[in-house]
Structure formats: C-alpha cells, structure tokens
Amino acid sequence: MEEGMTYEKAYNELEQITKEIENEIITVDVLADKVKRASELVEFCREKLRSAELEINKIISNRDPQISAQ
Template sequence: MGNKNSEEKIDFEQALAELEKIVKQLENGSLPLEQSLALFERGVKLARQCREKLQAAELKINKLIEEREGELNEEPFSEEPD
C-alpha cells in the first residue's frame, strides 16, 4: 500500500477496483487515523490516475463519419447521446 511499487501505473480496471475497496474501507470508519490517512492518500493517487486514463481515452475516442466522397472526418467525442 505505501511502498514505492504501489505507485507504479496499473491498468484502469485494477485502479478502479482498488479505489472502490479503499472507499469501502474508509466508509466503514473502523480504521485508525494513520491508516485512514494512508488509504485516503492512495485513493487520491488512484483517482487521479483513473481520471488521466479516462481523459486519454476520451481523446482517442473520436467519432468517424464517412462523408459522401468516402473521406473520414473526425468529430470530437460527446458525452451526450445523439
């Protein structure tokens, strides 16, 4: 949890699963203060990492619309459904 290896980049799903576990542990409220602070710090790092991965994915996700001439145009990703 607090070692240097825990700060290595893990994939999104692993980071999210660990973050969910941390949230449950913190919500339980039975941990000592120091352990809660360490988990909170790890959770912030994981949340930041997840956000960065989502932002990178959003940049990659572009709708490609084929025009009449067969050319492909990129259209920015929209969070709202069409």
C-alpha cells in the same frame, strides 16, 4: 503509479479503500495514507479516461470528416 496498473485495478482498489473508510475498518493512524492513495488512484483513473476520450475522438474524426468540423 505502479507498472501494469490498469483502470480496472485502480478502480477496484479505490472502491476497496472507500468501503474501508465508510465502514470504519481502518484506523486513524492509516487514514491519511489511505486518503493519499485514493487521491493517486482518482488521478490515475481520470488520466486514463481523458486518454481514452482523446483516442476515441481522434478515431471518430478520422472516420467522419463532418464530425471533426463541428
């Protein structure tokens, strides 16, 4: 993924690709490239969400020891 990519940018690009595919704006010739790019963006977004979840859980467990015991 390119440097400086954020979750919001990736999500917006993914949304645009989805609209293009749904509205048949893209040609069959570029469909495979769009699907590949969409797959990369989905994985990037998943990783960002996983990372955020881990960080939030870490913060919560450091603030409240009872939560980390669960």
